[in-house]
Amino acid sequence: MRLLLKSNRALVVLAFLALAASVVTASPPQRVARDPGTRTTVITTREAYEKLCRDNPANELVPVPSLIPDIRAEVRYASRDNFLGRALYPDASLFLTRIAAEKLARVQADLRQHGLGLRLYDSYRPYSISETMWKESGKKFAAYLAPPWLGSDHNRGIAVDADLVRLPTGTALPFPTDYDDFTPKAWHGSPCDHPQAASNRERLRTAMRSHGFVEYRREWWHYHLAEAEGFPLLDISHSELARRERRVSAQKSRAACSPNHGVQKE
Numbered sequence: 001m002r003l004l005l006k007s008n009r010a011l012v013v014l015a016f017l018a019l020a021a022s023v024v025t026a027s028p029p030q031r032v033a034r035d036p037g038t039r040t041t042v043i044t045t046r047e048a049y050e051k052l053c054r055d056n057p058a059n060e061l062v063p064v065p066s067l068i069p070d071i072r073a074e075v076r077y078a079s080r081d082n083f084l085g086r087a088l089y090p091d092a093s094l095f096l097t098r099i100a101a102e103k104l105a106r107v108q109a110d111l112r113q114h115g116l117g118l119r120l121y122d123s124y125r126p127y128s129i130s131e132t133m134w135k136e137s138g139k140k141f142a143a144y145l146a147p148p149w150l151g152s153d154h155n156r157g158i159a160v161d162a163d164l165v166r167l168p169t170g171t172a173l174p175f176p177t178d179y180d181d182f183t184p185k186a187w188h189g190s191p192c193d194h195p196q197a198a199s200n201r202e203r204l205r206t207a208m209r210s211h212g213f214v215e216y217r218r219e220w221w222h223y224h225l226a227e228a229e230g231f232p233l234l235d236i237s238h239s240e241l242a243r244r245e246r247r248v249s250a251q252k253s254r255a256a257c258s259p260n261h262g263v264q265k266e
């Protein structure tokens with residue numbers, strides 16, 4: 001009996017230690033993409049994302065208009081006007097990592113000097129939206145969409161889909177094809193019917209390249225930062241990012257209204 005009690009006590013202690021160890025060594029709040037043969041990690045939780053931002057502020061997703069107030073936008077994935085025929089985003093908000101947004105602001109500053117500006121079709125795209133696109137696109141677009149587990153730079157917040165407009169009117173300039181035209185006509189180097197389209201395509205490429213973006217050769221509209229290393233795949237929804245923005249601006253307002261605001265510590 002005593003032996004039994006002892007062993008029971010030992011079991012309780014062991015169970016407690018196991019529980020404590022599981023809490024301490026709980027896997028980080030990330031998940032491995034559900035794809036055979038790959039080990040793509042995707043940041044999915046607010047806690048993991050906040051840690052990422054603390055560790056490297058360049059990774060923080062910021063609203064693009066906060067750095068580029070005169071940027072134009074036509075976010076097709078927030079409407080039914082896209083290849084899936086339904087809205088995939090809750091609204092037309094645009095987010096990029098801080099470093100990408102800062103570089104894009106320099107592109108816009110250069111273009112502005114010539115009376116031109118960027119119009120964005122897409123920027124940061126949550127990983128789960130890429131999964132949805134992949135699942136729902138069917139065979140028709142299979143040759144043009146990359147499997148999500150390969151990791152899109154849109155999921156890293158370092159890619160944009162863009163064309164050019166005149167400022168301040170917002171009049172669109174001609175380009176070789178419509179956005180998301182999944183045909184060889186959209187490739188860089190393809191001949192264009194419109195005489196100005198090829199030069200606009202080249203003008204956009206020159207402007208983007210001069211601030212660290214590189215093109216995808218099959219889509220004249222797609223640009224991403226040349227260096228993707230250190231930018232993980234993210235699955236933080238647009239709604240969550242919008243809530244975070246509201247929290248951050250409320251904190252800033254409270255700090256500004258604090259009676260100690262502006263009082264320097266000695």
Ligand SMILES: [Zn+2]
Binds near residue numbers: 122159161221222
């Ligand atoms: Zn793109």
